[in-house]
Amino acid sequence: MAEIKITTPLTDEVVMKLKSGDKVLITGIIYTGRDSAHKRLSDLIDKGEKLPVDLNGQIIYFVGPTPARPGMAVGSAGPTTSERMDAYSPKLIKMGLKGMIGKGGRSKQVIDAMIEHKALYMAATGGAGALISKCIKSSEVVAYEDLGPEAIRKMEVVDFPAIIINDAFGNDLYMEGVKKYSR
Amino acid sequence: MKTVKYSDIVEGVKKICMDANFDLGDDVLESFKKSRDIEESQAGKDIFDQLLANAVIAKKEKIALCQDTGFSVFFVELGDDVKISGGNLIEAINDGVRAGYSEGYLRKSICHPFTRKNTGDNTPAIIHVDLVKGDSLKITIAPKGGGSENMSRVTMLLPSDGIDGVKDYVVNRVRESGANPCPPIIVGVGIGGTFEKAAMIAKKALLRPIGSINPNPELAVLEEDLLKRINNLGIGPQGFGGRITALAVHVEMHPCHIASLPLAVNINCHSSRHKEIIF
Numbered sequence: 001m002a003e004i005k006i007t008t009p010l011t012d013e014v015v016m017k018l019k020s021g022d023k024v025l026i027t028g029i030i031y032t033g034r035d036s037a038h039k040r041l042s043d044l045i046d047k048g049e050k051l052p053v054d055l056n057g058q059i060i061y062f063v064g065p066t067p068a069r070p071g072m073a074v075g076s077a078g079p080t081t082s083e084r085m086d087a088y089s090p091k092l093i094k095m096g097l098k099g100m101i102g103k104g105g106r107s108k109q110v111i112d113a114m115i116e117h118k119a120l121y122m123a124a125t126g127g128a129g130a131l132i133s134k135c136i137k138s139s140e141v142v143a144y145e146d147l148g149p150e151a152i153r154k155m156e157v158v159d160f161p162a163i164i165i166n167d168a169f170g171n172d173l174y175m176e177g178v179k180k181y182s183r
Numbered sequence: 184m185k186t187v188k189y190s191d192i193v194e195g196v197k198k199i200c201m202d203a204n205f206d207l208g209d210d211v212l213e214s215f216k217k218s219r220d221i222e223e224s225q226a227g228k229d230i231f232d233q234l235l236a237n238a239v240i241a242k243k244e245k246i247a248l249c250q251d252t253g254f255s256v257f258f259v260e261l262g263d264d265v266k267i268s269g270g271n272l273i274e275a276i277n278d279g280v281r282a283g284y285s286e287g288y289l290r291k292s293i294c295h296p297f298t299r300k301n302t303g304d305n306t307p308a309i310i311h312v313d314l315v316k317g318d319s320l321k322i323t324i325a326p327k328g329g330g331s332e333n334m335s336r337v338t339m340l341l342p343s344d345g346i347d348g349v350k351d352y353v354v355n356r357v358r359e360s361g362a363n364p365c366p367p368i369i370v371g372v373g374i375g376g377t378f379e380k381a382a383m384i385a386k387k388a389l390l391r392p393i394g395s396i397n398p399n400p401e402l403a404v405l406e407e408d409l410l411k412r413i414n415n416l417g418i419g420p421q422g423f424g425g426r427i428t429a430l431a432v433h434v435e436m437h438p439c440h441i442a443s444l445p446l447a448v449n450i451n452c453h454s455s456r457h458k459e460i461i462f
Contacts, residue, residue: 021226036299066247066290075288076247081330081363103330103421104363125230125421126330126365127454129250131237148301149250149290163226163423174362177424181224181417 003161009057010098015118018164020171024122025159030059030101032153034080037144038088045091052143053152055092059099064149065139066129074139074155076129079103082121086110093119101162105174115170122162123173135160185262185318187462189269192322196279199324199458200255201287204247207238210392211430211455218367218420218427227425234453245287249454252289253326255280255308258387264318265462276322277306292329311383323459325390331364331452337382340444346405349374349446354412356448357429362422365452367430369393370413373447376437384435385447390457393431402434409434430455 006014008028018024031053033041044051062082066075082102089100090113098119103126114121124132136155143152165173212235219231241248257276267275284291284305291305336356340348353372360368373385397403409432419425430453439445 063250064290064292065250066252067288069246069288072246075290076241076250076252078250080251081333083363103365105361105422123362123421123423125233125237127249127452128233128237130241130244130246130248131233133246134240148303149292173424174422177224177226177419177422178417179424181419181424181426183415183417 005159008059010059010120011057012118015098015120015168018120018167019169020164020167020173020176022164024162024164026059026162027158027160028156030061030155030157030160031055031142032063032155033060034062034064034150035084036147036150037152038085040144042088042091045095051095053154056096057098059101060092060097061155062100062102068139074133074136077133077136078129079124079126082106089113093117106166111166111170111172114166114168118168120164120168121166123165124160124162132160184264184266185462186266186268187320189267189275191462192267192272192275193279193282195460195462196276196322196324197283197286199322199460200280200283200289201245203324203326203456203458204252204287204289205245206242206458207248207454207456208392210394211453212238214393214430218430222420222425222427224419224423224425226423227420227427230420230423247287247289248456249328249452250290251292251328251330252284253328253456254293254332255305256325256327256386257308257310258323258325258390259310259312260315260321261312262315262317262319265320272312273310276310277308280304280306280308320462321459323390323457325457328452328454331368331450334360334364335447335449337378337445337447339378340446342442342444344444348444350409350412352446353409353448354416357413357418357450358416360450361418364450365454366418366422367420367427367453369451369455370409370429370432371449371451372409372432372434373449374434374436374445375439376445377440378445380437381445381447382449384437385449388433388435389449389451389455391433393455397434399436402436406432406434
């Protein structure tokens with residue numbers, strides 16, 4: 001299947017055109033965040049305080065890269081398991097987050113939030129961090145530097161490959177895949 | 184009596200920390216190539232192509248195969264005729280981890296369980312030492328990623344559950360893990376012993392080369408049967424659906440208590456990294 005090029009920030013129109021199983025190439029700015037950063041963002045939302053980054057229309061990539069070698073934009077940078085962010089993602093989706101990149105299944109609450117607020121969950125190839133690093137052109141810490149690999153980074157990506165797992169219509173590639181190939 | 188210097192252990196451990204994270208074993212690469220041909224799903228074939236390309240970049244440019252450079256888990260075989268000079272073996276291994284994870288630009292992934300504060304140097308390593316006969320010291324590192332480790336389980340079955348109970352538990356564990364542990368996976372199974380022995384032999388089973396046949400014929404049959412059932416689940420590479428969910432199932436067994444049937448399932452992602460050094 002041909003890959004569909006998309007650029008960030010994502011609009012509702014783009015989100016509604018994509019279906020589970022579609023391969024996309026993402027270009028633009030994406031933000032990174034994993035366990036500890038999500039907890040901090042969630043705490044700020046609960047307190048009604050401003051977030052360190054505006055997530056409206058944005059994509060969060062669940063990743064904690066290895067340190068960059070001198071002269072490199074980033075180190076190895078593949079996705080981490082997404083279920084650990086399930087407790088926090090619905091809140092961020094309500095705030096306008098339009099996409100998440102990770103690996104592994106999501107909870108019903110996250111999937112329902114994606115349907116209600118028009119958002120996408122995509123998978124990048126887990127364990128291909130060296131290969132994926134080639135589409136990351138720059139990376140800069142924009143919040144929570146004290147978290148080290150878990151800090152929030154702003155990354156500039158070009159043709160970052162991902163596959164739509166959950167679209168905004170309730171479809172799920174993981175379930176479709178098992179249905180097709182189980183014996 | 185052989186004497187091994189503390190500083191030589193530090194240097195050796197530093198090197199295998201880096202090598203393990205940059206250089207995927209030939210058994211794993213061969214298995215990717217074979218599986219690519221067997222895989223029916225195009226998305227699955229594409230994953231194998233990406234994993235092969237990833238391994239080339241990692242080795243050539245010394246960028247970690249995976250950003251999760253793992254918990255540094257060591258298996259040590261210490262000969263009873265070996266003396267360590269200049270310090271303690273455990274400290275030497277931890278010093279080697281500190282140096283290897285720093286110089287290799289590897290991620291430091293170890294933290295306090297509650298505060299989640301990072302220890303900053305990937306220590307303390309998990310070190311299992313076996314005392315063996317002879318005058319050699321063998322140190323093997325098997326960096327273990329969190330995603331696949333989180334999908335692993337130990338359970339205490341009833342003796343009446345028998346081999347069918349063991350098989351069902353292992354297959355269900357893989358089914359429930361789905362895409363989380365980065366399939367195609369390697370499944371380490373430890374049967375028998377005690378609670379902790381089962382977990383230990385399940386992890387050790389992951390060190391066996393992919394494609395090797397279990398020397399115990401009973402277990403070889405069990406491995407083949409489990410692999411077939413797991414690959415019939417249809418989870419496929421990265422969970423996108425396909426024929427290859429596991430590259431291998433490795434089973435180790437140990438005698439157990441008359442009241443027990445301990446079982447451990449230790450799942451490893453496709454990035455099955457391990458390197459050893461022998462003094």
